[in-house]
Amino acid sequence: MSQKVDLVIFGGTGDLSTRKLLPALYQLQRHNLADRLNRIIATGRGEMETGAFRLEAQANLEKYLPRENWDESVWEAFRDRLEYVKIDADNADDYRQLARLLGTADTAGRLYYLATLPSLYGEICQQLQDAGVVNDASRVVLEKPLGHDLESCRSINQQVARVFDEEATFRIDHYLGKETVQNLLALRFGNQLFHPMWNNTFISSVQITVAEEIGVAGRGSYYADTGALRDMVQNHLLQVLSLVAMEPPATLKATDIRDEKMKVLRCLEPITESNVKERTVRGRYTAGAVGGRAVKGFLEEDAFHDAENTETFVALKASINNWRWAGVPFYLRTGKRLSRRYSEIVIEYRQQPFSLFANDPQELTNKLVIHLQPEESISLHTVNKKPGLTSKLRLQPVELHLTDESQNKRDKYDAYERLLLDAIHGDQTLFMRRDEVETAWHWIDSIIAAWDDNGSAIKPYNAGTMGPNAATALIAVDGRSWHE
Numbered sequence: 001m002s003q004k005v006d007l008v009i010f011g012g013t014g015d016l017s018t019r020k021l022l023p024a025l026y027q028l029q030r031h032n033l034a035d036r037l038n039r040i041i042a043t044g045r046g047e048m049e050t051g052a053f054r055l056e057a058q059a060n061l062e063k064y065l066p067r068e069n070w071d072e073s074v075w076e077a078f079r080d081r082l083e084y085v086k087i088d089a090d091n092a093d094d095y096r097q098l099a100r101l102l103g104t105a106d107t108a109g110r111l112y113y114l115a116t117l118p119s120l121y122g123e124i125c126q127q128l129q130d131a132g133v134v135n136d137a138s139r140v141v142l143e144k145p146l147g148h149d150l151e152s153c154r155s156i157n158q159q160v161a162r163v164f165d166e167e168a169t170f171r172i173d174h175y176l177g178k179e180t181v182q183n184l185l186a187l188r189f190g191n192q193l194f195h196p197m198w199n200n201t202f203i204s205s206v207q208i209t210v211a212e213e214i215g216v217a218g219r220g221s222y223y224a225d226t227g228a229l230r231d232m233v234q235n236h237l238l239q240v241l242s243l244v245a246m247e248p249p250a251t252l253k254a255t256d257i258r259d260e261k262m263k264v265l266r267c268l269e270p271i272t273e274s275n276v277k278e279r280t281v282r283g284r285y286t287a288g289a290v291g292g293r294a295v296k297g298f299l300e301e302d303a304f305h306d307a308e309n310t311e312t313f314v315a316l317k318a319s320i321n322n323w324r325w326a327g328v329p330f331y332l333r334t335g336k337r338l339s340r341r342y343s344e345i346v347i348e349y350r351q352q353p354f355s356l357f358a359n360d361p362q363e364l365t366n367k368l369v370i371h372l373q374p375e376e377s378i379s380l381h382t383v384n385k386k387p388g389l390t391s392k393l394r395l396q397p398v399e400l401h402l403t404d405e406s407q408n409k410r411d412k413y414d415a416y417e418r419l420l421l422d423a424i425h426g427d428q429t430l431f432m433r434r435d436e437v438e439t440a441w442h443w444i445d446s447i448i449a450a451w452d453d454n455g456s457a458i459k460p461y462n463a464g465t466m467g468p469n470a471a472t473a474l475i476a477v478d479g480r481s482w483h484e
């Protein structure tokens, strides 16, 4: 479809919309990338005039956008696109109101962004269909979490599929919108240099870390029932893992890339009762200090007194059983209230078969480090000769930076800008397909079942550290350490 698209945001008054979606849409307008976008219709349960919503949106945009990005003329053009409609998810009359605004033309482009409770997704889709506002040119964007386990995920997917085809369904994982994650494709498949060495002959291990300083205050019962494995590993970490490990796709089209990611997920060796103790570590933060500020422990937070079976940290060792990756451990870890906020992928190369510099303290194994946040960059850790007239050839470490910093600063954008733009244009490449999400849940469910059967202990760690000691031991038994 190449016509203009009306974007309807369910949850348009919520936190995600306020902090991320509306600022991202404003930025698209600022960069003159919103030509395919028509109206932006925000919905919430409260009665509100569009004028009042626009005022609220302006205040929030001024709060959440970098000051230098505020431009009165951009805002005026953006403001004119904004509408507000009151919709309670199960109230058919409210959808009729929406239909009056949208019209019921068969060909009008519509994008429904569901940024509300996932338990409402099925109901909202059905009501949209009943109101006659779903046509062949309509698409739906689904925010995470897509279920709590495989069964609930399937149930949401089935309900949505009654109304929207898979080609019209866009499942968000905002990690896929990050420039450096997409850069992985360019790095791996655009360079002759890396591709021949991207396998178990040359690579000894892969680490993926997503470390957060923030705790879980404000996420109440949702986090108590979820924990780090479901909240982060099932989606972000497994998506990144599949992009790192996938085979070269036939083309850069969405189907081909998603087919290859899917094969990786299918090759993940199950973690079961027999190996869960060696392969996983669960942790939970106790009181400590993060960024120089004292913070409470997880169980001391009002909403989490009883959440004794919820982990705020998980580390695990995954294996991908295929020809390329057999014997290469993929170490994943993520947690809350860690010492600093950063996400990175570390590709560690094997040592040379024989070293001429065996006694040199600077001898190192080469690493390719892909930083995803807070800064996005790629660097290759190598050695060269220490300069000078010394009689002996000495080594010194050198980091080769593979990103163009000046361009990075100039073209920096938020992941939601990329993903909203792609959804408006109908490009599914950076969105998760149903089989990917369900296969990921299948693998995660096995770990959770093994934890339940094994009575796996959750290890405490002080807030402001990098997790429990057991996470260090998980990788140390293989003669390795986490890249810090």
Ligand SMILES: NC(=O)c1ccc[n+]([C@@H]2O[C@H](COP(=O)([O-])OP(=O)(O)OC[C@H]3O[C@@H](n4cnc5c(N)ncnc54)[C@H](OP(=O)(O)O)[C@@H]3O)[C@@H](O)[C@H]2O)c1
Binding pocket: 010, 011, 012, 013, 014, 015, 016, 017, 043, 044, 045, 046, 087, 088, 089, 090, 114, 115, 116, 117, 118, 120, 143, 144, 145
């Ligand atoms: N916030 C984030 O950073 C973030 C990140 C990733 C994913 N997500 C996901 O995005 C979704 C929204 O999160 P959020 O943090 O924005 O939640 P939130 O701040 O609690 O907002 C919820 C939104 O849903 C609307 N809503 C609630 N019940 C409704 C109902 N019965 N019918 C119609 N609308 C209803 C609310 O409207 P009113 O209250 O105005 O009626 C509000 O706009 C969730 O699925 C969340 O997991 C959020």
